[in-house]
Every structure is written in structure tokens, then in C-alpha cells.
Amino acid sequence: MIIIARAVVMKSPPLLILDEPTHGLDIRNRKKVLDLIDWIVSDTYTHILYVTHHTNEIPKCVEKILYL
Secondary structure, X not given: OHHHHHXXXXXXXXXXXXXXXXXXXXXXXXXXXXXXXXXXXXXXXXXXXXXXOOHHHOOOOOOOOOOO
């Protein structure tokens, strides 16, 4: 979470690529990371490219999904 927050606060990137950011986390911390991602999308100008193998881990802010 600190690395994600640091990237957004320090750099204000137009695109943030997250490759399995919740891998290995318990349910409580997974929710915290997903909430942080939702906040980033709603309160900043940063767009998210979110990669995961688990559809139940897709943040609420995701509008388009590409299944491979």
C-alpha cells in the first residue's frame, strides 16, 4: 500500500499499472488495497491498469475488462 500511495502522491502518474497487487494478502488487507485503488481513481487524475487472475479481486472502479 505504501508503494502505491508513494507512486500516486510523489509522481501523480497518468497511468498506474498494478500487477496482482493483492497477491498473498489476507481478506482484510486485500480490502484495504482495493479501497485505496478505488480512492485513487475517484480522487486523482490517475488511471489504473489492473492485472489479476481472480475476478473477485477486481476493484469497483474498473469499467472495462479484458479476459484472456
